Amino acid sequence: MHSPTSFDFFAPCPRGLEAALAAELAEIAARPYPGAAQAVFSPGAAVPGGVHFRGGWTIGMAANLHSRIASRVLLKIAERAYRNEQDIYALAAEQQWEAWFSAKETLRVDLTAIKSPLRSLEFATLRVKDAVCDRLRQVSGARPNVDTVQPDVRVFAFLTANACTLYLDTSGEPLFKRGWRLDKGAAPLRENLAAGILRVAGWTPGTPLYDPMCGSGTFVAEAGQMALGIAPGVERRFGFEKLKQYDVSAWQAMKVEALDAKRAVRAATTDALQIFGSDISGDMLEKARANLARAGLPAIALKQLDARVMTPPTSTPGIVIANPPYGERIEVRGRGPRGEIREREHHDGDGFRRAQPDAPDAEFFQAFGDALKKRFSGWxxxxxxxxxxxxxxxxxxxxxxxxxFNGALECRLFRFDLVTGSVKPRRPSEPGTDDTRPE
Ligand SMILES: C[S@@+](CC[C@H](N)C(=O)[O-])C[C@H]1O[C@@H](n2cnc3c(N)ncnc32)[C@H](O)[C@@H]1O
Incomplete structure (x- = not known):
């Protein structure tokens, strides 16, 4: 069989992070790898939702192990124009899937489409699955079983108005599942979104970083691992490990190097990172501490604190990063007249107590903004x-x-420059024009 030394890959990522991912992939390709002078890599186009690139197995494996922003790394198998399901079946049936996996492996097929004229995407997905299974039965006499929960092998089909692309997934579980998060907490940020935000924010190790609503600790964990050179995928397995073709010895060397780097981290180093987190919820902080320990960052100190009374954790200005509660998913607590913490609640007439959605939010965010203006000058x-x-x-x-995009939720990453004397007040028509200058 013709075995190429270079492949086309596509790495999907949260929308909005394509440029950040392209830059990260170029850095990953530029690293030295044991046994390989430099990974063969050519950057491809960044398109909405991901980045194309070309390279050898080294870069395919390294992108899985080291990318903090990609959601997956997909290996392109074929691409062709189609008009109907039969064309898609034919394309999938022609591919040498047997070169990658056998009928002993379980299979899952997923399909996404943009502007496809097909009436049923479910039917198109079934046709891809049938084609792969029929092909394997033809060449080996056996069909693989389908397992939608924990498949050994995943095939992705992507349809546009007239082209069908087939990919083999090299990641398995999505890459934001790093392996350190056991307890999710109420509304955790996906790890790859958090890492992408740190890059978009221009944070680099050594700059103080403070998340005053750290929840389960996603920003803190990602930043800590970045600072200490701990590979995001060091604790997990990847889809390519189930494939017949990948560079096993290069992978073992790469993985050993990543494990050694994680083991070499000392608690004392972790302590000196200048990375800080706090949250109002003691439960969330317990979860965050457990997550940080599993991520190899046991000594990062976290404080239980209302963000409205936060103070800078270092005298050197740095970056405050936060993903505050949104909507009614999380209660915003208020401080009572005597300083005690009290839940703000209302009753909806059904006997259930709920977080008050509007007024406390406004009060909280005004106080949070005030804390930034008054105490975080230079941040x-x-x-x-x-x-x-x-x-x-x-x-x-x-x-x-x-x-x-946080999943399907369209968000904004707002940047506020809290430079002394230059915090921009809002225009008179906007709310809050009374006093917006820092003190
Ligand atoms: C959307 S979650 C943050 C999730 C976090 N980025 C993560 O990845 O787990 C919002 C967090 O704000 C916290 N929170 C709510 N009110 C707060 C307050 N007044 N002060 C500080 N934290 C607060 C909640 O406990 C929750 O952990």
Missing amino acids: HAFVLTADRKLPGLMRLRESTKTPL
Whole structure:
């Protein structure tokens, strides 16, 4: 069989992070790898939702192990124009799947489409699955079983208005599943979105970083691992490990190097990272601590604190990063008249107590904005939210806003430059024009 030394890959990522992923992939390709002088790599186009690239197995495996932003790494098998399901079946049936896996492996097929004229995408998915199974039965006498939950092998089909692309997934579980998160907490940020935000924010190790609503600790864990050179995928397995063709010895060397790097991290180093987190919820902090320990960062100190009373954790200014509660998913607590923490609740007439959605949010975000203005002079704050009115609530004007998708939820990453004397007040027509200058 013809065995190429270079392949076409596509790495999907959260929408809005394509440029960040392209830059990250170029850095991953430029690293030295044991046994390989440099990974064969040519960058491809960044398209909405992902980045194309070409390279050998080394870069395919390295992207899985080291990319913090990709959701998966897909290996392109074939691409051709189609008009109907039969064309798709024919394309899938022609491919030498037997070169990659056998009928002993379980299979899952997924299909996504943009502007496809086909009436049933479910039927198209079945045709791809049938084609792969029929092909394997033809060449080996046996069909693979389908397993939608924990398949050994995943095939992805992507349809546009007239082209069908077939991919073999090299990742398995999506790459944002790093293996360190056991307890999710209420609304965790996906790890790859958090890592992408750190890059978009321009954070680099050594700059103080503070997440005052750290929840399960996603920003803190990603930043800590970045600072210490701990590979995001060091604790997990990948889909390519089930394939017949991959560079086993290069992979073992790469993995051993990553494991050694994680083991070499000392608690004392972790402590000196200048990475800080706090949250109002003690339960969330317990989860975050357990997550950080599994991520190899046991000594990062986390404090239980209301974000409204936060103070800078270092005298050197740095970056505040936050993904505040949104909508009614999480209760925003208020401080009572005597300083005690009390839940703000209302009753919906059904006997269930609920977090009050509006007033406490406005009060909280105004107080959060005030804390930034008054105490974080010289810092830059980045806030991810689906609420476009958040700068108004915080009584701050953003200097940039970057559209990003948190799953299907369209969000903005607002940047606020809290430079002394230059915090921009909102215009008179906007809320909160009374006093927006830093003190
Ligand atoms: C959307 S979650 C953040 C999730 C986090 N980025 C993660 O990945 O797990 C919002 C967090 O804000 C916290 N929170 C709510 N009110 C707060 C307050 N007044 N001060 C500090 N944290 C607060 C919640 O406990 C929750 O952990």
